[in-house]
Structure formats: structure tokens, C-alpha cells
Amino acid sequence: MPQKTAYIFPGQGTQYVGMGEELWRNSPAARRVFQEADDVLNRPLSRLIFEGPREELDKTTNAQPAIMVVSLAYLKAVDEAVGLEALGPLAFSAGHSLGEYTALVASGAMSISDGIRLVQERGRLMQYASSLRPGGMAAILGLDEFTMEEIALETGVKIANVNSEDQIVISGDRLSLARAMDLATARGARKTIRLAVSGAFHSHLMAPAAEGLKQAVSQFAFKDPVVPVVANCTAKPLTTAQEVKQELIDQLCGCVNWKKSIRTMVDQGVTNFVEFGPGKVLTGLVKRISPETKATTAAELAGALAR
Numbered sequence: 001m002p003q004k005t006a007y008i009f010p011g012q013g014t015q016y017v018g019m020g021e022e023l024w025r026n027s028p029a030a031r032r033v034f035q036e037a038d039d040v041l042n043r044p045l046s047r048l049i050f051e052g053p054r055e056e057l058d059k060t061t062n063a064q065p066a067i068m069v070v071s072l073a074y075l076k077a078v079d080e081a082v083g084l085e086a087l088g089p090l091a092f093s094a095g096h097s098l099g100e101y102t103a104l105v106a107s108g109a110m111s112i113s114d115g116i117r118l119v120q121e122r123g124r125l126m127q128y129a130s131s132l133r134p135g136g137m138a139a140i141l142g143l144d145e146f147t148m149e150e151i152a153l154e155t156g157v158k159i160a161n162v163n164s165e166d167q168i169v170i171s172g173d174r175l176s177l178a179r180a181m182d183l184a185t186a187r188g189a190r191k192t193i194r195l196a197v198s199g200a201f202h203s204h205l206m207a208p209a210a211e212g213l214k215q216a217v218s219q220f221a222f223k224d225p226v227v228p229v230v231a232n233c234t235a236k237p238l239t240t241a242q243e244v245k246q247e248l249i250d251q252l253c254g255c256v257n258w259k260k261s262i263r264t265m266v267d268q269g270v271t272n273f274v275e276f277g278p279g280k281v282l283t284g285l286v287k288r289i290s291p292e293t294k295a296t297t298a299a300e301l302a303g304a305l306a307r
Contacts, residue, residue: 003271005088006230007106008286009071009099010277011256013197015063017052019278020070024050029080030073033112037069040113041120045069060130060198064098064123065116071102071277072112074298078276087301088272092237092265094230096282097161097202097256098122100247106276107225109244114220121216125209126252130199132208135173137197138181142166142190151187155180160202161256164288169195171203206253213252217245235260258282262289274298 023030024046034046048057049066056062078084095103098119105115137160140148145159148168152159157172157180170180177200181192199205222244228237231247233254238244262273262285273295275283286295 003088004091004269005272005274006092006094006265006270007075007090007103008093008273008275008282009095009102009106010067010275010279010282011095011097011099012060012063012067012201013195014277014279014281015057015067015070016278017054017057018050019066020073021050023070023073023077027073027077027080029076033069033073033076036112037065037116040116041065058196058198060127061120061123064126065120067098067277068102068105068116068119071099072105072115074276075106078298078301087274090227091268091270092228092230093225094261094265095232096258097232097251099277099282100229100232100251102277103229104222104225104244107227107229109222109225109229109238109241110220118216118220122209122213122252125212125216126199126201126206128212129206129209133173133200133205135171135200135203135205136177137169137171137195137199137201138177139163139167139169139193139195140181140184140189140191141193143168143184143187147187148184151180151183155183158200158203159255160200162259164259164285166190167285167288171200171205173200173205202252202254202256204253210249210252214249217248230261230264232256232258232261235264237264258285259289262286266290266293272296274301 037045093103093107101119156176157170160171161169222241233250273286276298280297283295
């Protein structure tokens with residue numbers, strides 16, 4: 001029986017200056033993605049991606065479309081080089097937070113141009129919400145979800161991402177976040193890491209952006225995904241345009257349950273995950289969530305298949 005494959009796409013925080021530059025040099029298909037982004041946004045996003053400065057690239061309004069563009073460039077480059085069918089029958093796609101938008105483009109639910117436009121608006125709204133209601137995020141390593149739920153109740157933070165069994169990200173205002181990190185350490189956390197993001201994403205502090213995102217989503221054309229996209233919030237497959245639109249609105253302030261999303265796909269027979277994008281954060285998480293499955297990055301796989 002042929003293996004089932006899932007494509008996965010990373011979120012904010014994976015960006016770095018120079019990401020995707022080799023793709024731009026070596027792949028005409030990838031180059032077209034970068035050019036389309038520059039044309040759609042009417043600004044040289046690709047130059048910022050390749051040359052920086054880092055402080056500009058890290059801004060939410062730049063980082064989000066930049067990561068999406070590089071992820072899609074990887075997808076197109078692999079297709080051009082070896083053909084996506086070489087990766088095995090595609091059963092699902094999924095993305096972590098911002099990456100969910102990339103997954104929707106990859107699944108045919110929206111066009112590349114519309115995806116880039118919508119992601120830039122999402123980034124703008126999230127940056128706006130962060131300026132109104134400042135906050136941050138922190139990764140807690142070594143504590144389970146139940147313990148973190150207790151800490152969240154005691155301190156007022158929210159669980160923003162359940163990345164794996166013992167890697168949970170919390171989100172909240174700065175004082176609550178500091179208290180929660182101290183409490184996590186006291187209860188045996190192996191490590192607490194303040195994340196380099198500009199706001200308390202996936203929490204109630206993003207509420208000022210919610211209405212704007214709802215309006216933005218309503219202005220774009222969505223199709224039913226050709227391949228189901230596993231939703232961040234529910235870990236259930238999205239199969240209709242209406243489900244897609246609701247998920248994007250819910251996801252802004254809701255928790256990204258990546259652990260449950262991966263398990264949903266594994267339970268449905270996925271044995272092979274391919275990460276398209278800068279870095280290999282999601283590949284590492286898949287290996288921790290489901291050690292028996294195969295997980296590789298597009299960069300690694302393209303090289304192996306081309307030999």
C-alpha cells in the first residue's frame with residue numbers, strides 16, 4: 001500500500017535574512033513566486049528577505065508574507081526539480097499558525113496572490129493589536145498540558161500553541177507572562193524561553209485585530225480545498241471554503257494544537273511528512289510527536305531525489 005504524505009508549513013519565528021536566496025538563484029519556478037510577491041505587494045519584499053536588515057524582516061508585517069513566500073518557493077522548486085508526485089500520494093496539508101495560510105494556498109483553497117495579500121493584512125492587524133495591547137509569548141519545555149493549564153488559570157496567560165507533549169507556548173501581557181514563567185520553573189519546567197515576537201499572538205490580546213481580519217477574509221475568494229487542510233484550532237480536516245474562512249478567524253485568538261493536528265494525520269494513515277519553508281522546526285516536532293513516522297524538509301528531500 002503506498003505511503004500517505006502530508007505537506008507542512010512553518011509559522012512566524014522561522015525567518016532569517018538570506019532564506020530562499022539559493023532557490024531564487026537556481027529555480028525559475030521559485031523566482032516567479034518571489035517576483036509575484038513583489039508585484040502583488042508593490043514593494044521589494046524579496047530584497048528584504050535576501051538582504052535584511054534583520055530588524056525590518058522580523059516585523060510582523062514583513063515576517064509573515066516573507067515566510068509564506070519562501071515556503072511556496074520551496075514547494076514550486078521541488079515540483080519543478082523532481083515533481084511533487086515523487087513525494088508520495090498527498091493526503092493532507094497543514095501549517096503552524098501563519099503556515100496554515102500557506103497550506104491553504106498549497107491545497108488550492110486560494111491563489112498565491114490572494115494568500116500573500118491576506119497574510120500581509122493579517123500581519124498588519126496583529127501588529128496593530130500588539131501596539132494597543134502589548135504582550136509576548138514564551139515556550140515552556142518539560143511540563144505537560146494539564147500542568148500548563150493550571151498555571152494559565154493562576155496567572156491569566158493563555159496556552160497559545162501545544163507543539164508537542166512537553167513543549168507548550170503561552171501568551172499574555174508581560175507581567176502575567178513573567179509570573180507564569182517563574183511558576184513553570186518552580187513546578188519543574190526544564191526550560192522557559194521568551195520568544196522574539198512582537199505580541200501575545202493566539203490570545204485574547206489579539207481581539208482588536210479580529211473584526212478587521214473577519215472583514216479581510218470576507219473580501220477574498222476561497223475554494224474548497226483540493227486536499228484537506230488540518231485545522232490548527234480543532235485538528236479536524238477542512239474540506240469546504242466556509243470551514244476555511246471560519247478557521248482563519250477563530251485561529252487569530254485561538255490555540256494552535258499542533259500535537260493534535262499531527263496525530264490526526266498519523267491516525268488517518270500518514271507516514272511521511274514534508275516541511276516546506278525556512279528551517280526545520282516542524283520536522284523536529286513531528287519526530288517528537290510521532291517517532292515512527294518519517295519527516296524531512298523539502299531542501300533535504302529535493303537533494304536526495306535529484307541524485
